[in-house]
Amino acid sequence: MRFRPRFLLLCGTAAAAALTAGVALIGTAEAATTLGASAAQSGRYFGTAVAAGKLGDSTYTGILTREFNMITPENEMKWDATEPSQGRFTFTNGDRIVAQAQSNGSRVRGHNLLWHAQQPSWVAGLSGSALRSAMINHVTQVASHYKGKIYAWDVVNEAFADGGSGGRRDSNLQRTGNDWIEAAFRAAHTADPGAKLCYNDYNTDGVNAKSTGVYNMVADFKARGVPIDCVGFQSHLGTSIPGDYQANLQRFANLGVDVQITELDVAQGGNQANIYATVTKACMAVSRCTGITVWGIRDSDSWRTGENPLLFDASGNKKAAYTSVLNALNAGGGTSGSSPTTPASGGCNASVSLNSWNGGYTASVHVTAGAAAVNGWTVTVTLPSGGAVTGVWNATNSGSTFRNVGYNAQIPAGGSTDFGFQGTGTGPTATPTCRVG
Numbered sequence: 001m002r003f004r005p006r007f008l009l010l011c012g013t014a015a016a017a018a019l020t021a022g023v024a025l026i027g028t029a030e031a032a033t034t035l036g037a038s039a040a041q042s043g044r045y046f047g048t049a050v051a052a053g054k055l056g057d058s059t060y061t062g063i064l065t066r067e068f069n070m071i072t073p074e075n076e077m078k079w080d081a082t083e084p085s086q087g088r089f090t091f092t093n094g095d096r097i098v099a100q101a102q103s104n105g106s107r108v109r110g111h112n113l114l115w116h117a118q119q120p121s122w123v124a125g126l127s128g129s130a131l132r133s134a135m136i137n138h139v140t141q142v143a144s145h146y147k148g149k150i151y152a153w154d155v156v157n158e159a160f161a162d163g164g165s166g167g168r169r170d171s172n173l174q175r176t177g178n179d180w181i182e183a184a185f186r187a188a189h190t191a192d193p194g195a196k197l198c199y200n201d202y203n204t205d206g207v208n209a210k211s212t213g214v215y216n217m218v219a220d221f222k223a224r225g226v227p228i229d230c231v232g233f234q235s236h237l238g239t240s241i242p243g244d245y246q247a248n249l250q251r252f253a254n255l256g257v258d259v260q261i262t263e264l265d266v267a268q269g270g271n272q273a274n275i276y277a278t279v280t281k282a283c284m285a286v287s288r289c290t291g292i293t294v295w296g297i298r299d300s301d302s303w304r305t306g307e308n309p310l311l312f313d314a315s316g317n318k319k320a321a322y323t324s325v326l327n328a329l330n331a332g333g334g335t336s337g338s339s340p341t342t343p344a345s346g347g348c349n350a351s352v353s354l355n356s357w358n359g360g361y362t363a364s365v366h367v368t369a370g371a372a373a374v375n376g377w378t379v380t381v382t383l384p385s386g387g388a389v390t391g392v393w394n395a396t397n398s399g400s401t402f403r404n405v406g407y408n409a410q411i412p413a414g415g416s417t418d419f420g421f422q423g424t425g426t427g428p429t430a431t432p433t434c435r436v437g
Contacts (some may be wrong), residue, residue, distance in 0.1 A: 031330040033313075034292035035322075036069030036106075037414025038329035040368055042284065043351065045070040045107065045291035045416070046329065049263070052093040054301065056098055059316045063297050064104075067274060069415050070151070071101040072109040072262070072293050079113075080120045082142050086134060098149050102407050104417035109262070109293065110146060112154035112200065113139045114184050117172035123172070124350060132176040136187045143191035148393030152196035152230055154262070155188045156181050156320075160201055166213030170260040181217070182226050189227035191354055193355050193362040194393070194420040200232035200262055207251070208244025218255055227355070230290070232262035236304075239269045253288035263295040265302060265309035266321065276311070280328035291366050300357075347372075348411070348435040350379045354427045361427035364420045365395075365402070367434060368406035369411040374436050376409045378402070379419075381432045387425025400428075 034037035039046035047070025054060045064071075075081055076093040083089050101108045114135060126134055143153065159181055161169045168174050181199070190198050199218065214231065221228045231252050242248070249259045258369035261283055266275045283289035296302045300314035311322040347370045355362045367377055379402045383389070394417070395402040408417040 001159055025279040032414055033326075034414065035067045035326060035329065038326055039291060040069060040414045040416060042332055043368070044196040044283070044329075046325075047071055047106075047109065047291060047293040047298050049074045049111075049293065049295045050097055050100070050297075051301070052096045053098065059374060059376070060297055060301070061100075063312060064100075069104075069106045070293060071097060071106050072111045073097045074111075074296075075118065076109055077112070077146075078115065078118045078140065078379070079123070080118045083138055084120050086120075087137075089145070092144055094146070098146065102149075102417075104412040105408065105417050107416065107418055108146075109260075110143075110147060110150040110153040110195070110372055111262075112157040113188060114155065114173060115144060115157040116159070116169060116173060119172075119365065123251075126231040127172065127254075128176060131172060132180065132183070135173065135180070136183060139184050140191045142197070143188045147192040148194060148253060150192065150195045151194070151418060152260070153188055154232055155185050155197050157200045158202065159219050160194050160204075160210050160213050162203060162210060164209045166209040167214075168213075179234055182221065183226055185221070189355070191235060193422070195365050196229040196258065196353075197227055198230040198232045198258075198260065198262075199228065200234065201235040203238050203264070205233055205235050205237070205245055205248065206215065207244045207248050211248060215252060215255070218252065218257060222255055222257070228257060229355075230258040230260055232260050234263035234295075235261050235265075236263060236295070237266045237275055237279075239267055239275075241275050241278055245278070245433070246285055249282060249286045249289055253286050258288050258290045259283075259286060260290055261292040264292055265295045265307075266297075267302060268308035272309075272434050273320040276321040277324035277328045280325050281331075284328065284332065348374050348377050348434040348436055350432040352381065352428055352432055354429075357425055358388075360422065360424050362420060362422045363427055364418060365417060365432060366418050368416040369413055371413050373413050373415075374409075374411040376437050377411070377434060378437060379434050380431045381428045383423070383428055384426050387423050387427070389423045391419050391422040393420050395421070398419065 035046040048068045049072045051074045076097055086107055098108055159169055173180050185197050204214055235328055252259050266272050282294055296310050298312045298314055299308040299310050299315055302310050349368050351366050353364050381400045383400045411417055
């Protein structure tokens with residue numbers, strides 16, 4: 001992530017095995033040739049951070065549309081960009097990135113709703129209950145604006161301190177009360193109950209005091225019913241990787257949350273390709289690791305000036321690290337959450353995930369194309385008796401049958417799109433059916 005220094009973890013504890021049971025292997029005979037399509041074979045995504053100001057660069061957008069099926073805005077959805085003066089919201093650049101994603105059948109990770117950095121100047125004049133009120137209003141307004149268009153939100157970013165305490169970072173947000181993170185997650189869930197809600201941080205890649213502090217918070221949230229669905233590991237790596245990287249992902253997954261690699265980049269060096277491969281293999285081995293995002297497309301787009309940490313060089317050429325990632329994705333691994341494997345030939349698949357409460361739910365449906373592009377799709381969901389659909393986004397429906405709307409009818413080969421609906425009752429649990437047309 002840009003605009004701030006980093007302290008990179010360059011070493012870790014001893015390696016630990018954390019392979020989950022029931023690993024599904026993907027053969028190489030149908031090996032995909034792009035990052036997004038290869039990740040989709042196991043129901044995962046492979047994404048990148050995008051700057052709205054670079055969408056006019058044909059090399060940049062060419063790689064973006066070819067290789068990635070998830071997009072994260074670099075800065076366009078942060079507090080200073082979306083609410084430059086209190087109560088006045090501006091979404092132009094964020095909307096531009098969402099439109100770019102929709103035109104390519106890609107999903108969007110919203111980044112981020114609250115962070116101690118990149119706050120608008122007016123926030124500095126607030127504290128206590130006034131800041132808490134402004135904070136919750138910001139979360140509510142931004143999440144509401146993008147309701148139905150965001151796969152997952154980094155609701156809170158980097159709230160834990162570096163060092164050995166495992167405690168919270170001292171910030172203006174923290175000084176509003178220790179429950180501020182919980183309050184943010186609850187507000188985000190109310191504003192967009194269909195989005196996955198993530199906590200995101202750096203230097204948490206191995207088992208250490210900081211990652212254990214986050215772990216304890218997530219465990220507490222899950223135990224008390226605070227709506228948290230995922231944890232993001234930024235993975236800004238140097239010339240080595242913690243030996244317990246995979247074990248750390250797995251311990252969070254065992255809490256019942258998805259894990260995601262959210263800002264991956266690796267310093268250029270003789271071990272770059274191997275580290276990228278190790279990260280990818282670790283994600284593939286953890287069934288609840290739903291995807292990987294690299295923080296930028298070309299080395300020249302990176303915030304790590306001079307380190308050349310990405311998969312494409314400044315001219316847009318694939319590097320050895322790209323090949324190592326593609327090979328690791330095509331080698332296969334555990335399926336992520338409830339997502340299916342991509343059809344080997346034409347057609348489409350669909351999977352459903354639920355956010356439920358007593359008497360109701362929201363369902364997020366992920367539609368994935370096979371080896372051939374899709375132009376129009378229909379998904380049928382089995383609803384338990386007594387339930388009813390009360391609202392739909394990104395689709396139209398007749399009862400439990402849902403069809404695409406205009407902007408998400410076309411899905412490129414190996415690509416995906418999402419829609420959602422709200423209903424009464426317990427919600428569907430069976431795998432939906434998908435057909436083209």
